[in-house]
Amino acid sequence: EAQVTQNPRYLITVTGKKLTVTCSQNMNHEYMSWYRQDPGLGLRQIYYSMNVEVTDKGDVPEGYKVSRKEKRNFPLILESPSPNQTSLYFCASSLGRMNTEAFFGQGTRLTVV
Amino acid sequence: DAKTTQPPSMDCAEGRAANLPCNHSTISGNEYVYWYRQIHSQGPQYIIHGLKNNETNEMASLIITEDRKSSTLILPHATLRDTAVYYCIVRSHTGANSKLTFGKGITLSVRP
Numbered sequence: 001e002a003q004v005t006q007n008p009r010y011l012i013t014v015t016g017k018k019l020t021v022t023c024s025q026n027m028n029h030e031y032m033s034w035y036r037q038d039p040g041l042g043l044r045q046i047y048y049s050m051n052v053e054v055t056d057k058g059d060v061p062e063g064y065k066v067s068r069k070e071k072r073n074f075p076l077i078l079e080s081p082s083p084n085q086t087s088l089y090f091c092a093s094s095l096g097r098m099n100t101e102a103f104f105g106q107g108t109r110l111t112v113v
Numbered sequence: 114d115a116k117t118t119q120p121p122s123m124d125c126a127e128g129r130a131a132n133l134p135c136n137h138s139t140i141s142g143n144e145y146v147y148w149y150r151q152i153h154s155q156g157p158q159y160i161i162h163g164l165k166n167n168e169t170n171e172m173a174s175l176i177i178t179e180d181r182k183s184s185t186l187i188l189p190h191a192t193l194r195d196t197a198v199y200y201c202i203v204r205s206h207t208g209a210n211s212k213l214t215f216g217k218g219i220t221l222s223v224r225p
Contacts, residue, residue: 004156013153033212043157043215090156092213102213105157
C-alpha cells in the first residue's frame with residue numbers, strides 16, 4: 001500500500017531535549033516536505049526537499065533541521081525544542097515538484113513543556 | 114500564489130449532493146485549482162484539481178467558471194465519512210517549491 005509513515009504519532013518532551021520525527025515513503029517519490037498545523041494559522045511549510053541531498057527552507061524553518069540522505073526518508077530534527085514548537089506536524093511526498101497529488105502522513109502531535 | 118475565499122462552514126444531508134464553493138478572483142492563467150480535505154486532524158487528502166475544464170474522478174467533480182474566478186467542488190452523494198475540512202488551493206506548477214498553501218478551508222458537516 002502506498003503510504004507516508006511518520007513516527008512517533010504522539011510525543012511529549014521537555015524544552016531543549018533534541019528529538020527527531022521520522023518520515024518514510026514507499027512510492028519512490030522525489031519531492032518531500034514538512035508542514036506544521038496550528039489553530040488559526042493553518043498548515044505552513046517548514047522545509048522541503050526536491051531530491052536526495054537537496055533541501056530548502058519553507059515558510060517557517062526556524063528551529064528545525066532536515067536531511068535527505070536517502071530518497072525514501074526525510075527526518076525532521078528539533079535540536080533544542082521550545083514550547084512554541086508544540087504543534088501537529090505532517091510529512092508529505094509527491095512524485096515530483098510539479099506532480100499533482102501530494103500524499104500526507106498521519107501526523108505527529110508534539111508537545112514541548 | 115493567488116488566495117482563495119471559502120465560507121467557513123456548511124452542512125448537507127446524507128445522500129444528497131454537497132456543493133462547496135470557492136472564490137479565487139485573482140487567479141492567474143497558469144494557476145491550477147486544487148481541492149484537499151482533512152478529516153479530524155488526519156493528514157490532508159488530495160481530492161481533485163483542474164485548470165479550466167471541468168474535472169471528475171471517483172471522489173468528486175470540479176466545476177470551474179469560464180472566467181476561472183470561482184469554482185465548486187461537488188460530492189455527488191455525501192456520506193457521514195465526508196464530514197471534514199475542505200481546502201480550495203490555487204497553485205502554480207512553476208517554481209522550485211511545490212508547496213501547498215492551505216487557508217482556513219470550509220468545514221462540511223454531513224447530517225444523517
